[in-house]
């Protein structure tokens with residue numbers, strides 16, 4: 001079993017020594033520990049190699065109490081966090097409420113307790129991360145869901161406010177999807193939704209974001225798009241790859257070919273005259289509907 005990487009953030013020499021002594025006497029040799037006295041050296045180490053667990057004292061010279069925890073969480077979002085505290089006080093409980101996986105009391109440290117606490121903290125962190133990821137996914141297609149999209153869009157708008165990075169939002173809706181369900185059955189409809197989702201995700205840059213936001217409705221957020229021309233080129237290439245005949249297995253094991261087409265509409269944050277996420281979404285949706293009416297007329 002590979003050893004778990006543990007970073008200890010502690011600026012008191014005695015406490016550093018005590019913790020390391022406990023860890024090295026751990027007979028199972030489960031952990032590899034590196035010690036840091038300051039947040040910025042911890043930050044550099046995390047960027048170089050993400051630890052499984054960060055054990056942090058809350059009261060450092062440069063930061064105190066729960067503020068330390070929030071800063072550690074920000075710089076090590078992919079690591080379990082265990083708080084090292086002087087006493088079993090309110091801060092330790094609040095740390096758990098704020099998302100730390102567990103806490104250790106300095107005066108009660110013994111190797112077996114540390115071992116158990118760190119191993120459980122890692123398991124708990126991984127389970128929570130899996131649950132969180134699951135809650136952001138659409139179960140049928142495994143694309144992101146509406147709630148993940150709302151968060152992502154919110155963050156993109158915040159990034160624009162800080163760095164001025166415009167981005168595109170593209171709305172896509174399958175044409176007359178109801179008739180696919182009606183003619184070929186709901187299961188066939190599900191298969192088409194999955195195939196469309198796969199193609200939408202496959203023909204994207206890895207950095208772009210794709211979500212299913214309704215029955216047959218999808219959205220994509222495209223990084224660093226700033227002109228209508230770029231947006232249109234993207235939509236044209238999507239149309240080319242998606243508007244097609246899809247072969248699926250029918251109820252009797254036969255192959256059924258189903259013609260599928262989608263209508264697309266897009267808008268650009270930072271270029272189009274919109275002031276909120278809702279307005280951007282509504283504009284892309286409206287443009288998609290204009291195209292849909294034209295396609296279906």
Ligand SMILES: Nc1nc2c(ncn2[C@@H]2O[C@H](COP(=O)(O)OP(=O)(O)OP(=O)(O)O)[C@@H](O)[C@H]2O)c(=O)[nH]1
Nearest residue numbers: 173174175176177178179181186187189190215216
């Ligand atoms: N198979 C399947 N059908 C779904 C799912 N979710 C929603 N639907 C169906 O998708 C259909 C969407 O119908 P409409 O909103 O009328 O859209 P449409 O038929 O594509 O019509 P236009 O948008 O005008 O082209 C409805 O019949 C829903 O029952 C799903 O998860 N699986």
